[in-house]
Amino acid sequence: MNSAPLQHLSGDKADKAKVILDGALQVFTADGYAAASMGRIAAAAGVSKPTLYSYFQDKEGLFVALIQQLTHNLRYTILHLPLDLDPQEPPEQILRQMATSTLNEFSRNASLLTLMRLVIGESERFPDLSRTFVREIIKPMVERFSAFLATHACFGHSDPMVAARIFSGAIAHYLIMQHILHGDDILPLERDRMVNGLIEMMVSYP
């Protein structure tokens, strides 16, 4: 449970913890939790196994620390994503940019999709990690969409919270189908076509 090194430490220690987490990311990403071995993580990080255990209590502690770090980073990325939007644009255009930015970021940064896959795949073994994911990532993202939809009358949803969940659900489902489940060839769908249809549906009275 208690996997120490998130406070400030002397530079070398923090660096080595980061090196270990980078190795852990590679191996857990490729193999999943159970099939990953501490030996391969050590090799990927360029340290020995006892060093792993001096920084993290055990395999579970290392995995939890990694997922929490990825969740934290993703939260930061998501919440700071649409800062470059132009508030002068019509709301419909801003929503389009939100969808496009989100899809671009997830497609560009593979580790975000990796996190989704790991969290879903390990949701029975690590239910608290999945709850953290919902609380830190999904909830703020949906609430941001909901607030935006609620403050712009042109969307005219009687229930902006539900509209926001449909909006983010469509984006997440698209990413899972095309990129995680390798459905690109079986169920092809261009990103822009998807976004066009989504915006059209969000605007109630065109």
Added chain:
Amino acid sequence: MNSAPLQHLSGDKADKAKVILDGALQVFTADGYAAASMGRIAAAAGVSKPTLYSYFQDKEGLFVALIQQLTHNLRYTILHLPLDLDPQEPPEQILRQMATSTLNEFSRNASLLTLMRLVIGESERFPDLSRTFVREIIKPMVERFSAFLATHACFGHSDPMVAARIFSGAIAHYLIMQHILHGDDILPLERDRMVNGLIEMMVSYP
């Protein structure tokens, strides 16, 4: 690769294969692929390990056979689901029943959510299984929705295929958030409230 017993066999053989698959379902469901052990599967099925290996080539073969069977069953369930709909109802009501039936079936039958979790979680190790899932489950489901939306002008979507993906994406995302990621307490949302918002959004000109 070649894990034989899907053809017709003498009754006992087919029965024992089914018993083994039932045990495999329990263990793979609880532990995931890598952490599951053939010993526990044998125990859950009430047979010995060599019997497992006489019916399935190895652990991979058993897992692939299990997922393919679950996929097949789920396809059957999904495609025969809305047979009890009343074609006299207005299209909006039929769509509501489609959403409600799908949500009910997935909530009632836990093995369907289990399949989604396993397929997503093992999508890197077994990419072909995830493609099969998309081809056999997602594609026909989306195409059914799309055909329904296209043939009822009241929905008025310029791109029914995209509308169908948003529709099924919203449902899938709801199930993943509430049931797989245990987000019920963090992001509560009643089923009927979700369905109401979804139908409202699918109908273009209310």
Added chain:
DNA sequence: GTCTATATAGGGATAGAC
């Protein structure tokens, strides 16, 4: 045909050297 018993390998975790 099915089970007991086992060969063989690999992983988690640690004791002790440097």
Added chain:
DNA sequence: GTCTATCCCTATATAGAC
């Protein structure tokens, strides 16, 4: 503080008995 070497356990897969 980090590594080498090792302990102990569990897992996959199979040989041989019944």
